[in-house]
Amino acid sequence: MDIRLTNSKTRKKEVFEPIDPQNVRMYVCGPTVYDRAHIGNARPAIVFDLLARLLRHVYGAEHVTYVRNFTDVDDKINARASESGRSIAEITAETTQWYLDDMGAVGVLEPDEMPRATAFIAEMIAMIEELIAKGFAYAKEGHVLFRVREYAAYGRLSGRSVDDMIAGARVEVAPFKEDPMDFVLWKPSEAGVPGWDSPWGRGRPGWHIECSAMSKALLGDVFDIHGGGNDLLFPHHENEIAQSCCANGTEQMARFWLHNEMLQVEGKKMSKSLGNFFTVRDLLDGHDGMPGVPGEVIRFVMLSTHYRKPMDWTAEKAREAGATLRKWYGMVDGVAAGEADGLVAALADDLNSSGAIAELHRMAGAGDVAGLRFGMELLGFLDGGVPDWVAGPQVDLSAYVERMVAARAAAMESKDFSGVDALKQALIAAGVEVRMSKAGVELVPGPGFDAAALEKV
Template sequence: MTIRLTNTKTRRKEVFEPINSDRVQIYVCGPTVYDRAHIGNARPVVVFDTLFRLMRHVYGADSVVYARNFTDVDDKINARAAETGRPIRDITDETIRWYHEDMDALGALRPTHEPRATEYIGAMITMIEGLIESGHAYAAAGHVLFRVRSYQAYGALSGRSVDDMIAGARVEVAPYKEDPMDFVLWKPSDEGVPGWDSPWGYGRPGWHIECSAMSYELLGESFDIHGGGLDLQFPHHENEIAQSCCAHPHGSFARVWMHNEMLQVEGKKMSKSLGNFFTVRDLLDQGYPGEVIRMVYLGTHYGKPMDWTHEKAVQAEGTLRKWRQLVDGVPAGEPAPRVVEALSDDLNTAGAIAVLHDLAREGDAAALKASAGMLGLLEDHMGAWTEAGVDLAPWAARLASLRDAAMLSKDFAPVDAMKANLLAAGVEVRMSKAGVELMPGPGFDAAKLEALD
């Protein structure tokens, strides 16, 4: 199977050829763990989980290594600790637990490695020392900074020159910087702020160095794919490339760069000021099943802006309910080649979902179940949300009795009223000569149904 991926660095779709066919290696920038993950943070999780699944299918589960880090040393974390009076480790441990719970709810597989930045401080110091020795970094006023102009290819990922970046970017201008674009590799820590002993004094790493050090330790100086949100392309990923390629000039660092586009809510940029800022936990608590959230994400190609809407969620819920009814009790077969082909074409998840609809119409339940699993859908452990939580049989019997009475009296008003109440509670009503069948539908709410008694 030929896989084609859009490489941000070359700006074209390329045939994916791993460095080592027996070991496909992927690195994705993970969260800074100081608060709940918002629904924008979850998009790269779903995107690269789908890539992980595809690679495992094509190359074998044991041949794919996927690393996604936790940034657990950061000024935002320090500020949260100062606000709450809680120990930093308590905050980061709790937030990582929340993150796992929420991403598990979206059906995301755990990566092979989930390194914490604080576990790799020694590797970061070693890398910084090497950059100083090679002339790519310098120490000044307790800081260590990377000499951006020492790396001639700087800007290749984002397609801008250093001078253009200086003219258009808001960069920190400090007296100890040789050049405004030089960025921090190490900075001093005051009392009460996390820090480690180093050749440059007590301090902590800058943001960018952590991913370079962790990816090198886990995947080596050259690996296959580096992913993340488009917002990380500059400066984070640009800086990662510069420091990694200068620290390990014989390696290629990441050969393929993949970036997912941003997320909107109901057509608008998500922001707290607009009242449309949601965490994944917010949506789960509002009753959106994790599988439904995932389906909405997969409906838009990762390279295009995605719009989260309630209408899309309702449609996804209805589709998944029908598909789950079709595959209930059916063992998975083999994924349909058309689904694998769609995913192999730059993760065309929307095209893969279109094939799932075809399989459902054709009644091929075994292929539907296996193919949906390629996208993290219709897996057995994700299906509890479709259970009504209430026995609908008495309601079906009551509606059938009302219909029988109406056939004699010709007064169908009671039937219509009860049917309307059931629909308002999210119950699908199917009435035929054979009888009355009720099933949970999109937006099913057991509380509304019980309130009708």
């Protein structure tokens, strides 16, 4: 089966043909580990986890190498250590494990390799030395910088010219730069900041060189797929290409570049000032009076939107996803997996996860439980079997059903439904799924059911 992917480099959907079908290689930029991952960080983790699953399905698990790095040397980490009084090693070890735990909770399998930047300093220094030797970089005042104008193809990924970038972007003007667009490969480290000995003095790497050195060490000079969020397209990925191609003497770094779109919350850009910024752990455990959301539900909502479209996280989508998954888990429990060619075809068409979920709905409606089981497995919803939350807590909600029926009857008389709406929202906030129809009222404890919140209704 052909896999077709939208290549950011060509801006076209192309048939994916690996360099070596026996050794399919993918690199994805991972997190900078200084704090909890927010829900926007979960989107690329889930998207590229799904792509890795598809590649393993098509080429065989033993023929796919998926690498996702950890940036564990960074000014944000240094600042967090300074303000907290804790060691950098302690912070990065803790936050790395947080990330793995939180991503595991949303069904993200650990990649084949998870390199940490601090373990590849020697490889970074060697690559920088190669760039200097070839005239693509220069050392000045303890810094080493890349000569952007020496790489003629710079800007090809993002579709910008160097002059336009200078005119439209805020670039750091520094006395040690030959050109405003030149970017840092190595910088000096003052006392109390992590540093390593180098030909240019004690210092630490710039951000971009990390991925160039780690991908080369683990996947070779040229590999199949490089992925990440579209916020990394420029300058990070543009700079990676420049460094890697110039140091390695290649025309490309990766054959396919994939970028996922960003995430919003309730229709607005996520920000702390708007009060809609929260972490994956906030969602899992519950926050601001809201019940927790199971990882499978978070994954379902994320995959319900195509990776190249902006995704809007809403509480309503999470409630709907929980109800759907509860029904599907009940259908496939104890059933052997069959086939689902339509679902695989959807994923093979530019990782169309929303189309794949539509196929799950179709199979569920048609009673194709074997196909439904296979599809749920491939999409990462059954790694640990049917989750515990599906059974739901054993709780008597009959009193609340009676209250809702009475409130609805009163509203029909008065034509004032505000009381019904208020009761419904209070139940939903407690994690109860409210199903109202002409036949009556049904209340079901949802995946985020909160008994303490229910007592206040």
